[in-house]
Amino acid sequence: MLEFHALHKAFGERKVLRGLTFGVRPGELFGFCGANGAGKTTAMRIALGVLQADSGEVRLQGRPVDAASRARFGYMPEERGLYAKMTPRDQLVHFAVLSGVERSVARRRAEEWMERLGVVAAPKDALEKLSLGNQQKVQLIASLIHDPDVLVLDEPFSGLDPVAVDAMADALTDFSRRGVPVVFSSHQLDLVERLCDRVGIVRDGALVAEGTVEELRSGADRGPLEVELSGAEDDWSRALEGVDGVEVLGKQGRTVLLRVADGVPAARILEVAGAAGEVERFGRRRPALADIFRESVGG
Numbered sequence: 001m002l003e004f005h006a007l008h009k010a011f012g013e014r015k016v017l018r019g020l021t022f023g024v025r026p027g028e029l030f031g032f033c034g035a036n037g038a039g040k041t042t043a044m045r046i047a048l049g050v051l052q053a054d055s056g057e058v059r060l061q062g063r064p065v066d067a068a069s070r071a072r073f074g075y076m077p078e079e080r081g082l083y084a085k086m087t088p089r090d091q092l093v094h095f096a097v098l099s100g101v102e103r104s105v106a107r108r109r110a111e112e113w114m115e116r117l118g119v120v121a122a123p124k125d126a127l128e129k130l131s132l133g134n135q136q137k138v139q140l141i142a143s144l145i146h147d148p149d150v151l152v153l154d155e156p157f158s159g160l161d162p163v164a165v166d167a168m169a170d171a172l173t174d175f176s177r178r179g180v181p182v183v184f185s186s187h188q189l190d191l192v193e194r195l196c197d198r199v200g201i202v203r204d205g206a207l208v209a210e211g212t213v214e215e216l217r218s219g220a221d222r223g224p225l226e227v228e229l230s231g232a233e234d235d236w237s238r239a240l241e242g243v244d245g246v247e248v249l250g251k252q253g254r255t256v257l258l259r260v261a262d263g264v265p266a267a268r269i270l271e272v273a274g275a276a277g278e279v280e281r282f283g284r285r286r287p288a289l290a291d292i293f294r295e296s297v298g299g
């Protein structure tokens, strides 16, 4: 278990972390979400010892992380840190050897990972000649080529095309299946929702929501009702004006979204809709992680 425990951190007067606490279990993919500036990168830097917490600590298997345990971390920093003039292969081998991997094993792993993630690079190309997405793939490989026991990744998916996202997601899932705790920050909430076992949402340096997406959903406001009608007049929803406590939120194609106050029977809405046209679909929209996020971070 990787635990972020009661972390506090201020830069001058600005309190960036205020008791941030959460845990990532072995074999779990944990999505670390929060608005810009909420403190995600700061927390990850503390985990890696790049920054020191004012108080609180990061623990691995119950013990504070130290240099020895950090050597078994894989870290993808926000400020990508590769050598621009070196070829991807050379630097991957270099990083792996620095982490104690035997050179021939490092060479093999570098080839395998570059192939698996589809890094497009001519053998002699320096890193700076690669597209940004390909550089990012190399950065991810640098974080996992030593086969780490823990993965901490700062926005690993930003700027990747969907095929690269899938390849990277697949690699992270493999690590988690082998029992590695994997935590990554991301603003791509659809991806977090699809991929993560659990999610934490940080606001102003403290966790305001944590759980599986299903758990977060059950605590969220109930989603709007969606009514799809065919054969109805365009302005059929006016017929709802007589139904107290119904607010028309908008229209998407033939679907009208309604916010319905507690106590208004859905059957009454269905009746009005049924009188206006043929009801193709009627139900409550499940809140997406993005809706839960907006609710948690306050709009």
Ligand SMILES: Nc1ncnc2c1ncn2[C@@H]1O[C@H](COP(=O)(O)OP(=O)(O)OP(=O)(O)O)[C@@H](O)[C@H]1O
Pocket: 011, 016, 034, 035, 036, 037, 038, 039, 040, 041, 042, 043
């Ligand atoms: N070295 C520093 N000195 C002063 N302020 C800092 C420093 N590092 C971070 N901050 C401030 O701490 C706050 C949190 O930053 P952090 O990078 O941890 O947020 P984040 O959640 O990762 O944001 P984003 O999603 O935009 O990457 C920001 O207001 C930032 O300006």
